[in-house]
Amino acid sequence: MKISARNQLKGTVKEVKLGAIMAEILVELATGEELVSVITRNSAVSLDLKVGDTVAAVIKSTEVMIGKE
Amino acid sequence: MKISARNQLKGTVKEVKLGAIMAEILVELATGEELVSVITRNSAVSLDLKVGDTVAAVIKSTEVMIGKE
């Protein structure tokens, strides 16, 4: 399925932290920068996310803000 | 001001498209990957965004989904 959220950044899972309801996923991008994703525990489990997995961080463009010094 | 949204990806503005209400900002990240941000026209104007600007794409972690092949 192709999805309208065009922001899809390739990376590797560095950490998977499962809480009761939510889960925090740390993804290292090709630049070495880290991206934090918060999804539900059930989503993390159903995707069977593990350290070392190749994933995409998917972000709807209306959720991306811009910061400028 | 330090902000709770820890996802702050460095990049360069490639394109600024202003509509009546919204604006689409294309940011090239250090990897060469492109990120699309949609903010209001007024925000883009008040940040005086121009092609070539160094910016950060700022994303709250609850807005980041994970995709896995």
Place this chain on the structure above:
Amino acid sequence: MKISARNQLKGTVKEVKLGAIMAEILVELATGEELVSVITRNSAVSLDLKVGDTVAAVIKSTEVMIGKE
């Protein structure tokens, strides 16, 4: 690609309205209820969305509120 956003409601595209930056997509669900999606114009064009297309309305669970009478 499997995505962490587990809310994926099947429907048929009823209307595609393209603006300069954004696009409004009207999706009729199996119940006959209508769902409105706002994505970027570029996303709508790159998905080649047309009336009659079978699609999924994809929604991250942190974006779903609950209303109760």
Place this chain on the structure above:
Amino acid sequence: MKISARNQLKGTVKEVKLGAIMAEILVELATGEELVSVITRNSAVSLDLKVGDTVAAVIKSTEVMIGKE
């Protein structure tokens, strides 16, 4: 109060999972499809959500993505 979020899908609460901060609410829609909502624990408690409640899943249109095979 009428709210600008026009996506309001009728359903029945199937499950309420309360965590320390967040809560996961499983809603069965008229089609039998399931929708997952994540709200705060306090919101779930203040709405006194229980299995069997008739509710609406309320979603702002800018949060709805489109997927197409």
Place this chain on the structure above:
Amino acid sequence: MKISARNQLKGTVKEVKLGAIMAEILVELATGEELVSVITRNSAVSLDLKVGDTVAAVIKSTEVMIGKE
């Protein structure tokens, strides 16, 4: 209908700007601070929003970030 989004800030509509797809609503809060809301044009029209209207700015708590000097 009571909604799970508990952030509901009272204010007065100062400006309604209608675009082709989106609309920008400027709300003055009791403190005199201004809040900008972006909803769809159709939502603004269906709520018949006009300058001077008493409204509530409704925000899901997962969408509120914190900034600290």
Place this chain on the structure above:
Amino acid sequence: MKISARNQLKGTVKEVKLGAIMAEILVELATGEELVSVITRNSAVSLDLKVGDTVAAVIKSTEVMIGKE
């Protein structure tokens, strides 16, 4: 860093509740109205948020809905 999210409401931290993954921050605005923010535990810790802190509640305009009686 100036950020595109122009909604920045001044307030004082009333409560900080830390969960395993998420944190709930209660902010009292100048009007006495309360605003609830849900961010990650790590964000709350890295901002060293404490009761009595002066903060800004930062909200992207596409996340603000309007309610009208």
